[in-house]
Amino acid sequence: MTDDRLRMTPGPTEVPTAVRERMSEPTPNPDVEPEFFAFYRDLTDELGAIYGDDDVVILGGEGILGLEAAIASLVEPGDRVLCIANGLYGEGFADFVEMYGGEAVVCATSWREPLDLERIESELETDSFDVATMVHCETPTGVLNDIEPVLERLEAHDVVTVVDAVSSLGGVPVPTDRIDVCLGASQKCFSAPPGLTVCSVSDRAWERIESVETESLYTDLEPWRDAADGEWFPYTHLSSNLYGLEAAIDLLLDEGLESVYARHEEAATRCRARAAELGLALYPAESVASPTVTALEVPGRAQHLQETLADEHDIVLATGLGDLAEDVLRIGHMGHNARIDRVERTMDALEAALG
Template structure:
């Protein structure tokens, strides 16, 4: 295959073990190459969309499913924009970058964000959450299931218990965990996922489940936004009208990716992620590398390793000399953390071994 002038061809052998976007399987790429109908006017497309959301219910549960045309961050902003009206009080429960970032969306929506934050190395502060809920009134609460920047999976069920007890609507960012490890979706009012993580489809789609209680709040007021308003999506497929032209090829890819997950079976998918994560942690220990933050809360989908101040250099050397792409940390941890994504199609022990063999060579 010839290269276009100035555009280098990506290596077919390059292994991208990043915590999203993940490698896209051949079946997904092939499906995306099919001719697509006009998503605005052809009834066949709306039927396809209804079938796809029905398939996603096998992963999510029984709540209504909406698929938005935009990368996963769109889901975080849309959930807040659709649920928070000016003056609403929102409890932002955080122990990482994305948990803290919810407060920015609350401010944009005119709400009052109360951030219950914990250090990035610590679990979510359950006791402080319960104390705040006992003393103050909140309309909505936000939290993150898997904080990708630190490779941490949070135990969110006790917090969901407290939110339910106080009648607070829950918004959970499960972008890096949905489809790779169990998520208590039946306990969550708005649960957010994305195509480019454990689904192993290209970036470009947000998937979310929305409870009846959340719909009631969403429909109680009008937002100042079109693109981030969830309300039109409740009846979009039934009415055969989308608020904007949908990403037809991306939806085809997500459909193929969902088929792969369902054919393998969720329990087998979860076990595959656990096996890949365990091998990654085992190999890291053999290399004398410590997990960030510790061994108590590592994610089955991404492993964060402490590498001093050499993450960027290691990332560059692995890409240039071994054709393996990893991620560094984010924010203040950019050069201290090397992150290995074993999620979606890449959650395979042989791919972890290839990655860790290369890392061992570089470290030596």
């Protein structure tokens, strides 16, 4: 059976043949066989080539698990958390903070614009915080945040940092060396199936995690620190998904990170050039548009265009979320789909759909 449908969504992304084939292979029992623990350690070492020197752990659950697990593991009742936001997921961190008894202070700005550095500085000068959260790439709006200046200021105030890099890790450079807990997921730029959260954890973050009493097993990062070395996991791991992730990371590293980043930039540039030719405007400011996803303004037409592209052209795109559902159309040129020929096919179809 063949499937000619092109899914240019900002995650989950298309899964390459090599990844699907690897997932079909028999796996050792992840609970009892030593070779599985050795495989897991090797995979986290491979991810270290993307993340850097911090410990890397892989959790069995879609990327949102990482956001909750980071807060559950770092925040106790009464802790003050600065939630730096210019989008849906940045603001959403506050919900997790409050769920675990923390006090969330949301430092928010327009969803179209960069993070407000002056306001962040003001918050840090006038208040004290235990943890800060932010998003590198806001998938719903296609905004890529310049987070290094923010991280510098948080470091100066000794604040533990959590960054959602789910839609950027593996597609654009991420300053992981300055982040205490950096979150990623299998289904975005890695182009593996949904089901796994990846995260790096700094020594400073581990120290805080070990001091926090988490009232959960599944969302607690602490047991994962030495789990593989002790040949024990807190729960049965998703063995076939891990095999698929290994194959996806192999493809990425074989291509070379710099080449991967350049491919994403080229795909984004071409997508936006074609959009401009069609008279379509970017939703975010051009200066903050992400190389992994393009969000286009199509007031009142997003869902109709999405349906037309799927029904008449076998191309799947995503609309905006929440209040943007009817007004924004999103094209995911990330992971395996960050290729010029796929962008051209998508934009040709969009041109036809626009009439």
